Amino acid sequence: MTIGAPESSPEPSPAPPPAPPGADDAVRARTPGWVPWVVTPLVVLMLGAALDAVDLVAPEVSGGAAARFVPPDGQRSVATDAAGIQIVTEHTRSIGMEGIFAAPSTIAASVLGSLGETEVREAQWWRASTVNDRGERGADLFRLSSDGVTQVASWGGPIGFVFEPAIVLLPPEVQPGDTWSSTGSALPGGVLVYTAEFAALRADGPFTDFDEGREIPLTGGCIGVESTVRIEDVDGGLSTTLEESTVWCPGRGAVWSSGTIDDRPAGRAELRPGALAPLGGPATVAASFGALLDPSSRLLPGRTLPIAITDPFFGASDVTGQYPVAPAATADGRLVVVNDRGDDVQVLALGRAQARLAWFGHPGGTVVAVGTAGDLVVATTARRQVVAYDATGRRLWNWAADELVLAAPVAVPAGDSGTDDIVVAARSGTVTRLDARTGTPRWSQSLGADARAEVVVVDDLVLVADERERLTALDAATGAVVWRDEPGLVVELAAAGGTSGLVVAMLESGEIVALERVSGDERWSTGYTGLARGVLVVDDAVVALTDEAVVAIEAESGEVRWRGAGGQALVGESTSSVVTIVRAADVELRATVDGAVIDAHPIDEGSISASRSVLAVGAALVVLESDGVLRRWELR
16 A cells, blocks of 8 residues: 545544544555664653652653553563564653663763753653664654654664664654654764654554554554655765655554655565564573582682673763662573662673673663573563563563562572573562463462561472561462461571471571471571571581671581671572672682681772672672672683
């Protein structure tokens, strides 16, 4: 089908959706194609979310009536292009400086210089971040303003753009029959310039995808836009022209487009799938730091790793800021963090001299916790959502919990399927095992009280503590209660497998209680002093750490084996005979058999922050300060 000509009557009577009143032109489906880097949908503000009050309240939205076409914050959309490549898009809406600081520093500086600090602080932004099934990433930054919906910048591909003034994609009161245009620079300094012409038309389908001819469903109030965008250098030696027909639908952005880039077919069509299948996994599974430790282990001197975002066109940008959420580690040795604004999940590849952003995801709202399960990165949000990403950063699925999930999601073996599942414990006390491939619950069990502390999975049990001073062991396969004990309020929890294994809890009352893993019967208990920092069941001992002392206890009898100075964090594995203790000023390796210090390294006291996270990432120990300083110790 082709683009329709204007109808004979310039003012037809109002029609039902999808044709809005006053339509005098029509966009009709034509040859499919795909537009990878230019004009895409656009706009507005990130809706604030707080952990204690998660109802979302939005300020007045800029952009006029055109703002209705912009997807809400955190929405995922999926499309295919003419070549059959699948593109997953996450939409971010924000206000103020955070909107531009997510972009490469060249773009942020250009926009700040153009608009000025005052205007940027009040600006409403929309970012559309894409990743395709080849792992190729890109992003477009849009603004909602009195000009309507405008495109400000594009990055992530072999060439990027900063449009000054921004390209007007949709005027504030856009109606079929309207025409408009923009001209300006496409890179700082006017190295590239652009001209853009647009015409709004009525959206008359059907519009189909590019694989099977399936019709794209149109919601009421959709509008069509025909555009020609030309970008060239100032000398006119290089030129690229995009001619495109696009259909925008309220709350969904651009759902269909078809056209050409320099006479090559281009376009995309929205799909509406449920869960997506993950694409592959990590190339390698990293060796485990804890499992590699033995009495002969020694650490290399620690390195402080700068964190950088590298763009193929704009180059590297240093990352600074705070990290508000406890990090996690992936199977292939990457570090999972949450950005300083608390709304993006970031996965960092750790090199010898630098940490590089591998990918980021925007699950929507404030991120509360992150965890990993096999190849997946899983985030929980203040909107009570559990969101999963595959190893390339494609969002696979969302699942709605009945309350906030404050504890990090935990992996549980899925048995014959070969894929780890995920267990989450909502604050309400509802514990749920999710199919990692689809996000579908396999079972759900209520504790009858609010959950507290972290979830621990050992062998075929899921261990969860609650605010009624109980510790419950659930069958990992069915969710049935295996046993329940009432030791007290649990602060730290650990367990070791096997029929003679232990479950060990540090209690708020100052006690350490050891329970039989199989039955929940108490084996022994003892006291501790100070603030609990961590507990491990390692080799044939229990090692407990407080800010005042570290103590090793015989797993069988409960007798104290040795004591040492306290610290901030404890790292180790059940099969290891060595534990790692991190203090304010040093990192120490200790043998569990006698407490002998087998290696120690200082930490620069001048850069100690208010808090820090410590974890094993691959074959290295990582310390992440809350002020953004990242340190890494490798084994010799």
